[in-house]
Amino acid sequence: MSMSLTFQQRMQELYQSFIKFDALQHERIQRYRNIEPDSALFLAMQIRIQQSKSILEIGTSTGYSTLWLANAAQTTQGQVTTIEIDPSRTAQAQQYAQELALDEMIDFWVGDAQNFLEKCTDQYDFILLDAERDAYIGYWTYLQNMIQLQGGVLIVDNVISHAAEVKSFIELVKNDGRFITMTLSIGAGLFMICYK
Template identity: 30%
Template sequence: MKDSICNVLDELEEQSSLEKSRKINVLPENRMLAITKETGELLNMILRLKKVKNMLEIGTSVGYSTIWCAEAISEQSGKIITVEHNPAKIRRAKKNFLNAGIQETIQIKEGNAIDILNELSKQEEYRNFFDFVLIDADKENVIKYFDLILPMVSIKGIIVTDNMLYPEKYREDMKKFSDYLKTIPGLQTITSKIGNGEEITIKLK
C-alpha cells in the first residue's frame, strides 16, 4: 500500500478512536462513524479477489471506508461513486482523498441518498453495473436503499451492509433488514461478526 494512503488511514483511525472513546468532544453531525479497520481490510480483500471495477458507496462521511476500497479498486483502474449529504464531511473527504493521492478513483455525489439512487437507477447504463456496493448511511432507510440498489448490481455482485450488530440502537432496523433479505429470491446472504457486523449479500441471479 502507498505511504500516502497508509498515512491518511492511520490519521483517520486515530481520530475515530478518540471520538469513540469520547477523549475529544465532537458534535454528532461531525462524527466520522467509520467502519472498523478490520472491516476496511475485509472490504479491500473482497474487492481485490473479485477484481472489482465499479463500486457504489452510500455514506462517505470523511472517506475512511472509501479510501480502503479505492486502494484495491485503483489497481483495476476502476471507479467508486460515493454518496454523502453533509457538505462539511464532503470537504474533509475531498482533502483526505487528495492527501492519500487516490482522488482519481473516486467520484463524490453530494445530496440525499434516496434522490441520488432514484436518479442513477433511471439511467440504463447503471443497470447491472456495480460489482460491489457498500451501504453505510442512515439505518432507517436501509431497505429502501437496498431495493433501489439491487437492479444496479451485476450478477454475482456483492452488497455489504455495515452495523448489522453494533451499535445496539440499530438492532431493530437491521433485524428488519436481515429478515427482509431472506424474502428476496436469488440472493445468498450471511451476517458476519467482523467489525460492527457486516451483512455480505451476493446477487446470484
C-alpha cells in the same frame, strides 16, 4: 501506489483522530461513525479478489472507508462513486483523497442517497451501504437492481452492533429467494448480499 506502508500508516492515524473526535461528541449524528479498520481491510481485499471495477459507497462520512475502497480500486483500474449528504464531510474526504493521490479514483456525490438511487440506472460490482439505517428498506427498492448479476455484491455495515435497527431490512432481503446472504462478524458486523 499499492497498499504501501505509508497508506496503512496514514489510515491508522486518520482512524485514531476520527475516534478521538467521536468520543467528544454527545450527539450520535455529530459523530463521524467511520467503519472499523478490520472491516475496511476486508472490503479492500474483497475488491481485489473480485477485481471490482464499478464501486458504489452510500455514506462517505469523512472518507475513511472511501480511501480504502479507492486504494483497492487502483489495483483493479476501478472507479468509486461515494454519496454523502453533508458537504463539509465530503470536503474533508476530498482533502484526504488528494493528500493520498486517490482523488482520480473517486467521484464524490453530495446529496440525499435516495435521490441518487432513484435516478441511477447503473449496476455495480461492489456496493457498500453504511448510512442512516432507517433508510435501508427504502434504499433496497433500488439497490436490488443495482447489484451486478454476475459476481456483484452489496455489503451492509453495523449489522451486529445495531442488530435491532437493521432487523427488518435483513429479514426483507433474506426472504427474497433471488439472493444469498451471510453475516460476517468482522468489525461491527458485515451483511453480504449477492445473487444466487
